[in-house]
Every structure is written in C-alpha cells, then in structure tokens.
Amino acid sequence: MSIEALRKRYAAPSQGDPHVTAQTPPTPPFRDPQLPFAKRIDDLLQRLTLDEKISFLHQFAPAVGRLGIEAFRTGQEALHGVAWMGPATVFPQAVGLGATWNTDLVRRIGEAVSKEARAMHAQDDRVGLNVWSPTVNLLRHPLWGRNEEGYSEDPKLTSAIAVAYTRGLRGDHPTYWRTAPVLKHWLAHNNETDRATSSSSVRPRVLHEYDLRAFREAVEAGAVAGVMPAYNLVNGRPNHVSPYLREHLRTWTDEDLLVCSDAGAPSNLVDLEHYYDTHEEATAAALIAGVDSFTDHGTDGSQIIARVKKAHADGLLTEADIDTAVRRQLSVRFRLGEFDPLYDPHAGLKDFDTPAHRALAQEAAEQAIVLLKNDGLLPLAPDTRIAVVGLLADECKLDWYSGTLIHRSTPLEGLYERFGAERVEFAEGVDRVLLKTSAGTFLHVPAAADAVDEVRGAEGALDPALLAGRTDLPPLTTDATGTEFALIDWGEGILTLRAPDGRYLSVADDGYVRASADQPGGWVVQETFRLEPHDNGHLLRHVGTGRHVSVAADGVKVADGNPEPEAKPDVWELIVTERGEDAVTQVTERADVVLVVAGNDPHINGRETEDRTTLRLPAHQERILRAARVTNPNTVLALVSAYPYAVATAALPAVLWTAHGGQAAGTALARVLSGDVSPAGRLPQTWYEDDADLPDLFDYDVIGGRQTYLYFEGTPLFPFGHGLSYASFSYADLSVRVDDAAAHVSFTVTNTGDITADEVAQLYTRAVEPTVTRPRRELLAHRRITLAPGAKADLSFEVPLTAFDFWDVARGGWRREPGPYDVLVGASSEDIRLRTTVTLDGEPDAPRPVLRHGLNAVDFDEQSGVAIVDRTKAAGDAVTPATGRNAELIYRDCDFGDGIAEVTVSVAGDGVLELSLDGGALLAVLAPDETTASDDPYAYTTLDADVVAEGVHDVHIRLRGPLRLAHVGFSG
Structure with missing residues (x-):
C-alpha cells in the first residue's frame, strides 16, 4: 500500500464524521502525519514539561506514558554490521571497505546493515535505530589504534565511502529513514594514547583542507x-564544547543535526580534563555548544538530569537551550517513523541473514583484497599443493565493533573448499610449551566437558559471550605431567596461551585462571x-589486571592486592616441546606453494584505547615467514590486518593484504588466490617502509610534517591507491574541458588482459606553481569498473573548480590560485598513465x-615548536610554545603600506615575544611586567612597542x- 493510501486509511476522522462521538479525543497535532515534522515537534515540545524535556537529554530517554511516547536510546554500533547485539551479518572492517574503492558496493552494504538493524529492532527494542556509524576520522597515522575503523587517509575517498554507507543506512524513502547515521568522531582524533586529555594542534589550513x-x-x-564529538581536545579546547559545531557543522545543512556525546565524555570535562570546575558548568557549556544527547553513566540518567536541572536553576541554561537540544532529538525520532508506525515503510522489515546478505559479505571480502606484489606466481593452478601456515591461517577474527558470527570462513577452510583438503597442509607455527613450577609440577587444565557442553549452541559451537569471564569452570591446577599449551606471541611482549581444546586461558572477576575463552x-x-625473566625462569603477568599468576591450594589465580603466602607469584620454567618454525618447515618442504597468513588480532596491540608502537611485524611472525621462505621460495605472504605493516618483500614472489574480512574472509581469499576472482582492491592509505618515515603520533600538521601521500616526500613501501590485478589495463584519450564551474575530464580504459577483471581508475591533480605548500598530488575522483577482455570503458568526471582551492590564511577563506594545474590519471597515486596541464583562472x-586587520596568531604560514591553544573557553585560537619554552612563527608577505610606527x-x-622582519635584526621585544603578568591563561593584556x-x-x-599570543596589530 502506498504512503498516500495509508494516510487516507489512517488519517484522523474529521469533526463532521457522524461516527465521531463526543468522547472521541481529538488527535494531537504531533500525531498528525499530514503535518510537517517541524509543526509536529513544536506541538510536542509545548506539551512536554521541563522535567520531561530534561530527561530526554540523557542517552536513555525515558517513556512519557501520559503522551504515549516510548523510551528511546541514541546509539547503536553498526560500523560493518550490527554490533554488540548478538548474531548479525559481519562485513569487512571499515578500512577494508575503504580498500574496495567501490561506493556502489558500500551503499549496498549500508542498506543491508540498516535492514538487519530494523529486523533486529522489531524483535528486541534494545537494538537502536540511531546508529553511531561510520567513523570518518582520516587515517593520518598508521600507528593509530583505531585504524581499522576509518576508511582512508584521504579526505575525498573517505567522504565518498562515507556518503555511500550513510545513504545505504538512511534508505531512499523521501520522508522516513531506515536508520539515522551519526558520524564519528568530531574532530582530529588519531591517537588513543592520552586520548581524553591530549590536544590536537590543528592549523587553519589543515582544519579546512583536511580534517573538516x-x-x-x-x-x-x-x-x-x-x-x-571525540574524546580529545582540539587546539586546547575539548571537542564536546567546540565552537566548530556551530561555526561549521550546522552551517552545512538545513536539517536538524543530532550531536551525541561519546561515552563518559561529559564527565571528562571536569574529572579528567579539568576544563571546568563543576559538572553543572561543563554540562551547560556542552549543551550550549551543541551537544544534544549525553552518553554518560550508562543507563542511569539521574546524574545528567541533576546537572542540567541545577545548571538551569543557577542561570547557566535557559529552557530555550534545552528545547533546542530536545528538538534535534525529536527530529531524528520523527524521521525514523516512531510517531507514525502505520506509515513507516521500514517497520515490517525482516531482512536478516538472507542469502543476499551472505553473498554481499563475500563480494565485499573479495573486493577488499589488495594484491601488493606478484611476480607471476599467482593465480595458483587447480592442482597446486599448498602449505598454509601462520597465526591467522585458521582464524576468522572479530574486532570490538563486530557482531557475532553466524557464518565464518578461515583462509584454511577456504582453501580446503577450493583446492581440496588432500592438497592443503596446515601448520599454525606457534610454539608448544609446558609451564613448570619451581616445585616441579606443571600447569594443568582440568577436564570440564560437562560445564562446556552447557553453553554449546544448536550446532555445537561454543558461544564466546558465555565462555568469557565464566566462573563455573574449574580453575587451572598443577600436576605431574601438565598440559601442553600453544603459546601465541603477538609481539611487544604480549602472548596468549591456548589449551589443546582451543580455549584460551582467561582471568575472570574472581581472579582465577581458566581455559574459558x-x-x-x-x-x-x-x-x-x-x-x-626472573631468576632462572619467568614470572607470568596477566596484562588485564597487571598482576602475577600464582599457584594456590584451590587453583591457579592472579595475586590480589595483599596476597596470602600461597598466592605469591610463582617462578615458571618455560619448556618448549615444539618450535613453531620446525612445524612450518615440515609442511612447507612438501608443498608447491606456501601461503603464510600473518597479521594482527584486532583486540591486541592496536585497538581502541591502545596505539601501536611500530610498523614491524611481530618478531615471531617474521621468524615463521623466514622459515617458510628459506624452505620454499614459492612463498606467498597474505597479511590479514587492521593496519599497514612495514615488511621486507624483495624476496617474496607475491604479497596480498586484506583487512579482517568478516564472515566470508577465507572463501574470498581462496577465490582470489585461485584466480576465480581477479583482485582489484586498492590501498586506502600509504604503507611506509620504516618507522623512521612516520611523524610523531601527536603531530597533526599534515602539511608541515609532510604526512600522508598528499605531502610525503620519501619513497613508500606501497603508495596510496596501489593494487595489482591478474589482468592488464591501458589508458588513453585524456581530455579536459574547463568551464566557469567545473573541469570536465574524460579518458578511456581498456582491458588488455585475457580475463574479466575490475580496474580502479584514479584522477589526481597537482598545482604546478603554487605560492604556498600544496599536495604533491591530490585525489579528485575515482571509479571502479568491470571490463571483459578487450572491452573499453569511456569514463568522464565533472570536477567542481572549488576542488582546486586551498584555504588562504591571509584572507581567512578559500582561494584558487590562477595558473597551471596538472591533471593526472592512473592506477595509483604513483602509477600515473596519462597527464595534461590546464590553466585555471583564480584570485592572484x-x-x-x-594594517587593516593585523595578524591572528594562528594564521601563520610556517611554524616551529608551536602548539595551538584556546583563546578563550568559548571561542578563538591562540599560539604558545608546545614545550613551554621556545616557538617560532612566520607570516609571509605582510604589507605595511607607507609605513608603520607601532606594533601591539x-x-x-x-614570557617574552621577539619580533623581526625577514629574519633580520630584532625590531621589538615585548614581555608582560609584574603588573600585567597573570597565571590565568585567558587573562590577555595588550603590549605595544615602537x-x-x-x-x-x-x-x-x-x-x-x-x-x-592571540593577535598582532600594526599601526602607522
């Protein structure tokens, strides 16, 4: 039934209807689907009491029974599938979706995720429809722990993928949204280390040209x-009170945008950041800045409600401020169809784990695979004998934002399926160890068959959500023979221990060690x-609690704060019963080809709350790779990881990379290795050759620090946009036509190979004669296409001329320099096949x-040792030495006209300010004296000199x- 028919069928009866009795209550305007949302929200707002409106400000908004309004929760994780709510279709990680460079595919994934969210919501109202996805923070630094959550280091590619995903999440209906996407994390958030207290120093050009x-x-x-908003501060001010929400975000659309705080961030304003003295002041400031929903104290809204009420009573907030936030929340709820259940076209969706969704998960996993190197070894012939080795060879890893797998496929399983189990041998390559106590006994896992059987599902699979943290399983003990464990070394000193039945050693809340995860x-x-290392053995420290493992009379446990004698840390002798390299050598010497599957576990050494410290593969994985290569030179490295690595690839005939690919990862990898699918993924970020190529993690100045492919002047291991194919492609017929609004670019791509394959054509530009530092090259557009052998595609792009602009700090706005611009077309940022130069008009x-405006201190052209800080708590920027000692700033081409006589x-x-011109002698030295100096960082004073x-x-x-320093002025 159409929406129009539904409106007629369920419209409120008119007052002239003879069936309407005097007892029939009139339909309140907020329930009338024929009225515009804005009028309905106006009506509902005036019906709500102040207390009811304040209660809506917490993430868990309560029901209002007297008005028939149900409870509502902002927030449902859906980064690459519905997360945290049990079984759901699991798609590749976000960085893997970025590697597809396929906006149509990502839009279809967004559609599938939103349909599953709707289907799950219909069964369980804890599944929210306000989804906190996607993450659009740019992958500026590859050691960022949350690299897996972003799409790309490039703003154009990131926005293209984000637009596609959010369109899929939103749906195509003009009125009612399938889900309501919220972008994370505003703004300039690329470090987990000190993430709630560190400040990202973002100069205006980087802010406008990159992060925004x-x-x-x-x-x-x-x-x-x-x-x-993100946890961090930007330019000295917490993102949750950022004026950029008002000055930038809300100017980009006429729609009401809902700003949801990150979890616990409102309290951080006082407790961690000490930016405000009281929570009432902090809550009021966040609300006025634009935060509309407070995610704090879990499901308990009482503290946020109390803070808002007191802030209102103290005059820090008006009811109008509260109404503004509630209006934005209600706008989302109306768009989701909450108040029009009979009209909502998405209300009856039951699309969950459908064959189409499973096929889409496999298609996405296949398209996300990037062939980094191939000397002709791939694809593999059907009769190839394959040795599969490595920590991830028989794993299908999930991350923090994954749903629970309904289906799964590991690389080993995929190869069994594609090549036959008789042609595939497997060695995990981990060390097998016994742990011996100083008393001569060995760590032992007691039998627990009955307890484990209790949590097996219908198909016998263990439910990890039930196993982790269990206390009904018996704790580990010691005995005369012990249990042989798989010791899995993840690098940086972090290891896991796995029992023979596949369960990992884990510590529950009671402190006992069990094989339970x-x-x-x-x-x-x-x-x-x-x-x-300790004496002649080792202490075993549990990372989660930070405590040592000890043997007690009632089982093995971690020491408590005041351990009893029997709970003192034990000294363990590590006895290696089998080296991982030896197991690898045994299977690789019998194989035609070796596949080493290496990479990371998304919960270890690089994740939310934890940055990486190096680009290197863990030493154990490097040893496995070396052992395989020495035994069999036909060694293929498949990196399955949430982020780039620096690996030596010269001696390897073939290298592939894929992010953790969700439920179909193994099938997808096997289909690419066999040639059933030609790889066409492209790197969404630069792969650097060495840690020395990286800037400091906290250096957010991508321009001054020469970061990402846009500015990096070294030689990368693999460049942005790189990815090979089993086919070959030629590019020709580049044409560029420029009119008043756009550059119209066209060219042809031909499949010159002998198989059907995808190609990702990439369009870049470069300013030839810039007066300021501009990108070495910058992505303007791209398109992923499928071509049969010999087929040709005519591609055309309309690039708005604004894409050639830069943020001119001298003018405080965008400007396009007149002059020549290279137009570059190719298969990666470094593999340029066609080029031409066009001359564009602009503002010279x-x-x-x-003399007219002076200099805002933050509008520098170059700097050394500077940190940008908040001029006031409400708005504005200032600069200061990053270390509190020395900093230098340069402002180019300042026009003093006929002359100046004074600087202020x-x-x-x-401190002291020294001013000179052109690097010459000092013209002025200014410093606050005892009467003007203050410990208050916001107590500005004006100093002057002739x-x-x-x-x-x-x-x-x-x-x-x-x-x-906030401002410099000059006068004649």
Whole structure:
C-alpha cells in the first residue's frame, strides 16, 4: 500500500464524521502525519514539561506514558554490521571497505546493515535505530589504534565511502529513514594514547583542507543525522564544547543535526580534563555548544538530569537551550517513523541473514583484497599443493565493533573448499610449551566437558559471550605431567596461551585462571599475558589486571592486592616441546606453494584505547615467514590486518593484504588466490617502509610534517591507491574541458588482459606553481569498473573548480590560485598513465593587509615548536610554545603600506615575544611586567612597542616561555 493510501486509511476522522462521538479525543497535532515534522515537534515540545524535556537529554530517554511516547536510546554500533547485539551479518572492517574503492558496493552494504538493524529492532527494542556509524576520522597515522575503523587517509575517498554507507543506512524513502547515521568522531582524533586529555594542534589550513572535509561532504550529501564529538581536545579546547559545531557543522545543512556525546565524555570535562570546575558548568557549556544527547553513566540518567536541572536553576541554561537540544532529538525520532508506525515503510522489515546478505559479505571480502606484489606466481593452478601456515591461517577474527558470527570462513577452510583438503597442509607455527613450577609440577587444565557442553549452541559451537569471564569452570591446577599449551606471541611482549581444546586461558572477576575463552576480546582483554625473566625462569603477568599468576591450594589465580603466602607469584620454567618454525618447515618442504597468513588480532596491540608502537611485524611472525621462505621460495605472504605493516618483500614472489574480512574472509581469499576472482582492491592509505618515515603520533600538521601521500616526500613501501590485478589495463584519450564551474575530464580504459577483471581508475591533480605548500598530488575522483577482455570503458568526471582551492590564511577563506594545474590519471597515486596541464583562472596572490586587520596568531604560514591553544573557553585560537619554552612563527608577505610606527600584541601568561622582519635584526621585544603578568591563561593584556617599517615583509615572531599570543596589530 502506498504512503498516500495509508494516510487516507489512517488519517484522523474529521469533526463532521457522524461516527465521531463526543468522547472521541481529538488527535494531537504531533500525531498528525499530514503535518510537517517541524509543526509536529513544536506541538510536542509545548506539551512536554521541563522535567520531561530534561530527561530526554540523557542517552536513555525515558517513556512519557501520559503522551504515549516510548523510551528511546541514541546509539547503536553498526560500523560493518550490527554490533554488540548478538548474531548479525559481519562485513569487512571499515578500512577494508575503504580498500574496495567501490561506493556502489558500500551503499549496498549500508542498506543491508540498516535492514538487519530494523529486523533486529522489531524483535528486541534494545537494538537502536540511531546508529553511531561510520567513523570518518582520516587515517593520518598508521600507528593509530583505531585504524581499522576509518576508511582512508584521504579526505575525498573517505567522504565518498562515507556518503555511500550513510545513504545505504538512511534508505531512499523521501520522508522516513531506515536508520539515522551519526558520524564519528568530531574532530582530529588519531591517537588513543592520552586520548581524553591530549590536544590536537590543528592549523587553519589543515582544519579546512583536511580534517573538516570528510565530515562536510558527508553532511552536505543529506544522509547524516548527526555527529559524535571525540574524546580529545582540539587546539586546547575539548571537542564536546567546540565552537566548530556551530561555526561549521550546522552551517552545512538545513536539517536538524543530532550531536551525541561519546561515552563518559561529559564527565571528562571536569574529572579528567579539568576544563571546568563543576559538572553543572561543563554540562551547560556542552549543551550550549551543541551537544544534544549525553552518553554518560550508562543507563542511569539521574546524574545528567541533576546537572542540567541545577545548571538551569543557577542561570547557566535557559529552557530555550534545552528545547533546542530536545528538538534535534525529536527530529531524528520523527524521521525514523516512531510517531507514525502505520506509515513507516521500514517497520515490517525482516531482512536478516538472507542469502543476499551472505553473498554481499563475500563480494565485499573479495573486493577488499589488495594484491601488493606478484611476480607471476599467482593465480595458483587447480592442482597446486599448498602449505598454509601462520597465526591467522585458521582464524576468522572479530574486532570490538563486530557482531557475532553466524557464518565464518578461515583462509584454511577456504582453501580446503577450493583446492581440496588432500592438497592443503596446515601448520599454525606457534610454539608448544609446558609451564613448570619451581616445585616441579606443571600447569594443568582440568577436564570440564560437562560445564562446556552447557553453553554449546544448536550446532555445537561454543558461544564466546558465555565462555568469557565464566566462573563455573574449574580453575587451572598443577600436576605431574601438565598440559601442553600453544603459546601465541603477538609481539611487544604480549602472548596468549591456548589449551589443546582451543580455549584460551582467561582471568575472570574472581581472579582465577581458566581455559574459558573462545577468543581474546572484551573492553579489557583478559586473555593476554607477559613472560618476565626472573631468576632462572619467568614470572607470568596477566596484562588485564597487571598482576602475577600464582599457584594456590584451590587453583591457579592472579595475586590480589595483599596476597596470602600461597598466592605469591610463582617462578615458571618455560619448556618448549615444539618450535613453531620446525612445524612450518615440515609442511612447507612438501608443498608447491606456501601461503603464510600473518597479521594482527584486532583486540591486541592496536585497538581502541591502545596505539601501536611500530610498523614491524611481530618478531615471531617474521621468524615463521623466514622459515617458510628459506624452505620454499614459492612463498606467498597474505597479511590479514587492521593496519599497514612495514615488511621486507624483495624476496617474496607475491604479497596480498586484506583487512579482517568478516564472515566470508577465507572463501574470498581462496577465490582470489585461485584466480576465480581477479583482485582489484586498492590501498586506502600509504604503507611506509620504516618507522623512521612516520611523524610523531601527536603531530597533526599534515602539511608541515609532510604526512600522508598528499605531502610525503620519501619513497613508500606501497603508495596510496596501489593494487595489482591478474589482468592488464591501458589508458588513453585524456581530455579536459574547463568551464566557469567545473573541469570536465574524460579518458578511456581498456582491458588488455585475457580475463574479466575490475580496474580502479584514479584522477589526481597537482598545482604546478603554487605560492604556498600544496599536495604533491591530490585525489579528485575515482571509479571502479568491470571490463571483459578487450572491452573499453569511456569514463568522464565533472570536477567542481572549488576542488582546486586551498584555504588562504591571509584572507581567512578559500582561494584558487590562477595558473597551471596538472591533471593526472592512473592506477595509483604513483602509477600515473596519462597527464595534461590546464590553466585555471583564480584570485592572484596578494600581500596580507595587516594594517587593516593585523595578524591572528594562528594564521601563520610556517611554524616551529608551536602548539595551538584556546583563546578563550568559548571561542578563538591562540599560539604558545608546545614545550613551554621556545616557538617560532612566520607570516609571509605582510604589507605595511607607507609605513608603520607601532606594533601591539595581545598576550597572556608569562614570557617574552621577539619580533623581526625577514629574519633580520630584532625590531621589538615585548614581555608582560609584574603588573600585567597573570597565571590565568585567558587573562590577555595588550603590549605595544615602537617600530619603523614599510613595504612588504615576512614577519618573524619568536616566543620564549609559556606565553600565549592571540593577535598582532600594526599601526602607522
């Protein structure tokens, strides 16, 4: 039935209807589907009491029974499938979706995820429809622990994939949304280390040209319901009170955008960041800045409600401020069809784990695989004898934002299926060990068959959610023979221990060690340990609690805060019964080809709350790879990882990479290795050759730090956009036509190979004669196409001329420089096949009119040792030495006209400012004296000095000491 028919059928009866009795209550306007949402929200707002509206500000908004309004929860994780709510279709990690470079595919995945969310919501209202996905933080630094959650280091690719995913999540109905996507995490968030207290120093050019772009294009596309601020501070100010929400985000659309806080972040404003003295002040500031839903204290809204009420009573908030936030929440709820159940076209969806969704998960896993190197060894012939080795060879890993697998396929299982079990041999390559106590006994896993059987599902599979943290299984003990464990070394001193039945050693809340986990996981991973050399053996430290493992009379446990004598840490002798390399050598010498499957566990050494420390593969995995290669030179490396690695590939004939590929990962890899599918994934970020190529994790200046493919001047291991195919492609007939609004680019791509395959054509540009630092090359557009042998595709792109603009700090706005621009077409950022140069009109460079406006301190052209900080708690930026000692700033081409006689500076704190022109002698030295210096970082004072200068000069400023500089003025 159409929406129009439903409206007629269920419309409120008119007052002239003879069937309407005097007792029939009139339909309130907020229930009238024929009225615009805005009028309905107006009506509902005036019906709600102040207390009811305040209660809506917490993530878990309660029901309002007197109005028939149900409870509502903001937030449902859905990064690559519905997460945390049990079984669901699991698609590749977000970085893997980015590697597909396929917006149509990602849109279809978004559709599938939103349909499953609707189907699950119909069965369990804990499954929310306001989904906190996708993550559009740019993958600026590959050591960021949450690399797996983003799409790309490039803002154009990130926004293209994000737009596709959010359109799929939103659905195509013009009125009612299938789900309401919220983008994460606003803004400049790329470090887990000190993530709630560190400040990202983001200069204006980086802010506008880089960090804001991925958010902006997704919001402007019209399928985004809101954003979630990040934990970190930007330029000294917490994201949850950022003026950018008002100054930028809300100017990009006329829709009401819902801003949902990250979990616990409202309290962080006081408890961790000490930005405000009281929670009432902090809550009021966040609400006024634009936060509409407070995710804090779990399901308990009482503390947030109390804070808002007191802030209102103290005059820090008005009821209008509260109404504004509630209006944005209600806007989302109306769009989701909550108040129109009979009209909502998505209400009856039952699409869950359908054959189409399973096929889509496999298609996505196949398209995400990137062939990094191939000397002709791939694809493999059907009769190839394969040795499969490595820690991830028989694993289908999930991450923190995964759903529970309904189906799964490991690389080993995929190869068994494709090549036959008789042609595939397997060796995990882990060390097999016994752990012996100083008393001569061995660590032992007692039998627990009955207890485990209790949690087996219908198909006999263990439910990891039930196994992890169990206390009904017997704890480990010691005996005369012991249990042989698989010791899995994940690098950086982190290891897991697995019992022969496949269960991992884990520590439950009672402190006892049990073999009880199907996989490492959880917010605090309880399955990881460290072996610490001690005397002639080792202490075994449990990472989750930070305590040592000891043997007590009632079982093996971790020491408590005041251990009894029997609970003192034991010294363990590690006895290796089989080296992983030896097991690998045995199977690889019999094989035609060796497949080494290496990479990471997404819960260990790089994840939310934990950054990586190196690009290197763990040493144990490097040893396995070396052992395989020495025994059999036909060794293929398949990296299955959430982030890039620096690996030596010169001696390897073939290398592939895929993110953790969800439920169909193994099948997809086998189909690519066999040639059933030609790989066409492309790297969504630069793979660097060495740790020395990386900037500091906290250096957010991608321009000054020469970061990402946009500015990196070294030689990468593999460049952005790189990926090989089993086919070959030629490019020809490049044509560029420029009109007043756009550059129209066209070219042809031909499959010159002998198989049907995908190609990802990439369009870049480069300013040839820039007056400021511009990208070495910058992605303008891309398209993934499928071509049969000999087939040709005519591709065309309409690139708005604004894509050639940069943020001009001298003018405080976008500007396009007139002059030549290279137009580059190819198969990666470095594999350029066609190029031409066009000359564009624009606004010519001009000196800064500093006599008119002076210099905002943050609008520098170059800097050394500078941190950008908050000018006030409400708005504005200032600069200060990052270490509190020395910093230098350069402002190019400042026009002093016929001459100046005085300089004035607005500064706060203590220190010295030195000013010179063109790097010459000092013209002025200014410092607060005892009467103007203050410990208050926001207590600015104006200092002045006599100077004489005329014409155009570069202004050099040096700051010594913890001095904040907000503005520099000049007068004649």
